[in-house]
Amino acid sequence: MTSDDSPNAPVRTVRADVRRNRARLIAAAREMFQRDGAGASLEGVARLAGVGIGTLYRHFPTRQDLLEALLADAYGELADRARELAESPSPGDALLEWLRAFVSGITAFPGMAAAAVVSLGGERGEASRPLREAAAVLFDRAGESGAVPPGTALGDVLRLAGGIATVTERDPEAADRLLSLAAAGMIPGAAAAPR
Amino acid sequence: MTSDDSPNAPVRTVRADVRRNRARLIAAAREMFQRDGAGASLEGVARLAGVGIGTLYRHFPTRQDLLEALLADAYGELADRARELAESPSPGDALLEWLRAFVSGITAFPGMAAAAVVSLGGERGEASRPLREAAAVLFDRAGESGAVPPGTALGDVLRLAGGIATVTERDPEAADRLLSLAAAGMIPGAAAAPR
DNA sequence: ACCTGAACACCGTTCAAGT
DNA sequence: ACCTGAACACCGTTCAAGT
Numbered sequence: 001m002t003s004d005d006s007p008n009a010p011v012r013t014v015r016a017d018v019r020r021n022r023a024r025l026i027a028a029a030r031e032m033f034q035r036d037g038a039g040a041s042l043e044g045v046a047r048l049a050g051v052g053i054g055t056l057y058r059h060f061p062t063r064q065d066l067l068e069a070l071l072a073d074a075y076g077e078l079a080d081r082a083r084e085l086a087e088s089p090s091p092g093d094a095l096l097e098w099l100r101a102f103v104s105g106i107t108a109f110p111g112m113a114a115a116a117v118v119s120l121g122g123e124r125g126e127a128s129r130p131l132r133e134a135a136a137v138l139f140d141r142a143g144e145s146g147a148v149p150p151g152t153a154l155g156d157v158l159r160l161a162g163g164i165a166t167v168t169e170r171d172p173e174a175a176d177r178l179l180s181l182a183a184a185g186m187i188p189g190a191a192a193a194p195r
Numbered sequence: 196m197t198s199d200d201s202p203n204a205p206v207r208t209v210r211a212d213v214r215r216n217r218a219r220l221i222a223a224a225r226e227m228f229q230r231d232g233a234g235a236s237l238e239g240v241a242r243l244a245g246v247g248i249g250t251l252y253r254h255f256p257t258r259q260d261l262l263e264a265l266l267a268d269a270y271g272e273l274a275d276r277a278r279e280l281a282e283s284p285s286p287g288d289a290l291l292e293w294l295r296a297f298v299s300g301i302t303a304f305p306g307m308a309a310a311a312v313v314s315l316g317g318e319r320g321e322a323s324r325p326l327r328e329a330a331a332v333l334f335d336r337a338g339e340s341g342a343v344p345p346g347t348a349l350g351d352v353l354r355l356a357g358g359i360a361t362v363t364e365r366d367p368e369a370a371d372r373l374l375s376l377a378a379a380g381m382i383p384g385a386a387a388a389p390r
Numbered sequence: 391a392c393c394t395g396a397a398c399a400c401c402g403t404t405c406a407a408g409t
Numbered sequence: 410a411c412c413t414g415a416a417c418a419c420c421g422t423t424c425a426a427g428t
Binding site: 092093095096099114117142147148152153156157159160162163164166167168174177178181182183184185186187188189190191 | 287288290291294309312337342343344347348351352354355357358359361362363369372373376377378379380381382383384385386
Binding site for chain 3: 236237238239248249252258
């Protein structure tokens, strides 16, 4: 899962200490972000990892890059969960259950959900591709079964769930309520077209 | 609207220059936030307002206080709009239309929607009371007409709309799509109960 | 090739002195 | 009663020197 075996990547090019520094930085970031949120001091992260601040910047040029390294782990687990739930005989319920896991999985600390929304909507979207591919299977089955309104885009569903996660970071019960509300519809009969 | 004529407030206690400084700070903040987002330099705001940084802190002890002063204006307009729409013969459509105005009204600059979610969910909630009261009339009529599912709380509807605003700050078309999706329901038939 | 950390720039916040 | 801005603390980011 963490191996980078692309065909033409130079073999044995990554020194052991480089790998180790990267792993230490990610572990330190996880700990710091969980304590202080996504805005935690990067100097503190480097200190906790036992490396210089320059090494942090070399591995992760921006804070978002560091956050996406943490998100990649969460995305992996959520992709697994999506593959499991894709077997469900009730695709609509399965999609909703997965969306609950998604919201919960991207709110490990304040600011994580906002970073997830950026990474999901980003141009490159490297980190989130496995997640989106696994979710697409689940989403398409729900669509085929008629559980999702025609014309609905997965990207919009993920963004809406990301928005719910963003505003309920410290309140898991509210997250469940808002997700149920958005799933069932706030105003089911209203005219959908703007203006 | 901006007069503070509470019964036992000391009359003539607010010096003209104090009022003027406050107004200048708000105007400067609006300009700076629109240019740089809600994280704009507070020193820059003070400089643009032509006052010392200490004066900014005296008037607005926290950045959120300054943001809420801007939000109060937006809330006033949205309260007016809610009162107009409360006359509508189609309460469900009126509520959805107002929610569009709400999302649009709290996304004048990046970070405004997040501040709105804080102010709407806050304990004191001074700034947002007029908004919530006017919205409640509209919301209750929609509920009585059956347009809103029984048991739905206005606070949850506002928070959900705030979440949509937060993740679509730079993309008004996405805001419309997500609002339509949440209004109609992402998965209308799914089991609503968590677990 | 990678790491280190000093150096620089910038900002938030407080508070003693002034009016 | 309010205003000012110097002073302090802290953090992000770069990059010359070292291994």
